[in-house]
Amino acid sequence: MIRVLLVNDARLVRSVMAEWLRREADLRVYDTPWRGAAAMVRAVRPDVCAADLDHTAARGLPPLNELSPPAAGRRPPRLLVLTGADRPALLRRAMEAGALGYVDKKGSPDRLVHGIRRVAAGERFVDDSLGLGFGKAAEMPLTRRELSVLSLAAEGASVAEIAGSLHLSHGTVRNYMAAITRKTGARNRIDAIRISHGEGWL
Template sequence: MTKVLVLHSVSLLRSALVALLKSEGAFDVFSAGWRSAARHVGALRPDVCVVDLDCPGAAGLLDGGADADRELLGAGTALLVLASAGRPGALRRAFEARALGYVDKHGSPHRLVRGIRKVAEGERFVDESLAFGFLEASRMPLTARELSVLARAAEGESIAEIARGLHLSNGTVRNYMASATRKVGARNRIDAIRISQCAGWV
C-alpha cells in the first residue's frame, strides 16, 4: 500500500485531503503541519509527500532547492505538488526542488489520485492544465539574488536589514532592488513585490 504524507499549514484542508485520499482505499494516508514535517517524514518514511505550493511553509522547502528537498523528504520519498497555472514562479521553484508530480489544485480529485500513483512508481506526472504555467516559468527574468532581496523586502525588511542578512552593502541591495523592479516592469518596490508574489516567484 502506498504511504502518503500530506503537508499543509491549514488543518481543515489537511483533513479534507486526507479524507479524499483515504476514500480511494489504496493509500495509507497521514498528515502534518510544517513545524512537525521533518519528524513525521522521519518516522513514517512516506512513498509520496503532497505539498500545496500556496502554503507559506512550502517556500522554505522549495527555496532551498534540491538539497533542502532531500534533507526533509529523504531519498525514498517522491514530492508531488498542488499548483496553479497562474503562479509560474512557484512551478519553477518546485521543478528546481525536483518535484516529480504537478497536480492542478483547481482540477478534479481523480487527477490527484492518479498523480500520486504515478509518482509512487517513480514516474513524472504533470497536469495538462499546468503546461502554459511551465512555459511562463521558463521566462522568469529575475536572478536568484534579486529574488532573495525581493523576498526579504516582501517580509518587511528595510534596505539595511536585507544588506545585513545577505552580507551585502546597502548600495548593492538598492541596485538589486532597482534591477528587479525594472525587469518585472514595476513602478516601484511595492509594485515589484506585488507582481512577483502574484507570479509565485517570491
C-alpha cells in the first residue's frame, strides 16, 4: 500500500483528484492545502507527497521543504510535483528540494498514477513534455544575489532601500541592476522585472 498525500490549494480540484486516485487499489490517499501540509505530513506519514506547485500565496515559492522534513529513524516522504513547462522557476525550486517526480499538468491523468508508483519505488519520473521548462530553468542567467536585488526592486524598493536591506553600497546595487538589465536583455529596470516575471524567475 502506497500512502499518498495530495497537496493543492484548490479544494474543488483536490477533492475530485483524491477521489479519482482512491480507485487505485494500491493507493491510500490523503489531501491537504499548502497551509497545514507540514502537520499533515507528520500525522499521515505519507510515502509520497504529490504537490501542485500552483499555490495561492501571492508571489512566493511553495514551501516544498516542509513536505520532506528530516525525521529521526524514518525516511522522509518522496516528493512528486505537478506543474507546467512554462514555470521554470518552480521546476528549479523542485529540483533544489530534491523532488523525484515531475508530472506535467497538461498531460494525461494516468501519468500521475504511474508517477506516484515510480516515485514510491524510489525511481525518478519525469514527463518528457517538461523538457523545455528544465532547459529554461538551467538557462536562468541571474545569480541568487542578482535575484535578491531584482525582487526587492520589483517590490518597489529604491536603490538606497535595496542597499540597506542587503548591506551593500549604493554603487554595488547600481552595478547589480546594470548586470541584471544586460543579462536579461532588458531595455531598463522595469523591463528586466517584466522579463523575469514572464520567464518565471521572480
